[in-house]
Amino acid sequence: KFININSKKSKLMWTDKEGKLQSLQTRRYENAKTYLNDLIKNHIGESGIPKGLRNDFKKGFKITSGKDKQSKSVKKSISKLITTNDTAFSTN
Structure with missing residues (x-):
């Protein structure tokens, strides 16, 4: 079943040391x-x-990257967000 589903998307398929099938696929987003x-x-x-x-x-x-210029207040907010154990969004 795994082979049928993944054979067209896979660039490479192999079995690992435990005998499980592994597949290397191109991601939709890079x-x-x-x-x-x-x-x-x-x-x-x-x-x-x-x-x-x-x-x-x-x-x-607006999605910005670290390369974009940011004001001090935005930098401070981003710093607080990424250096905390709290999460902004949850996948639960």
Whole structure:
């Protein structure tokens, strides 16, 4: 069943040391910004974004990378977000 499902998508298929089949496949997204953009625009219900915030995201959002210039207040907020054990969004 695994071979039938994955044979067309696989670039390489092999068995590992435990005898399990492994498959090397091309990812649909190779860029995190592209993935997040599609996730939020087309699959927001599966994104983990709380229901109360979804309408705000539907009105508009901007995904920035670390290369983009940011104001001090934005940098401070990002720093707090990524250096905490709390999560902004949940997949549960």
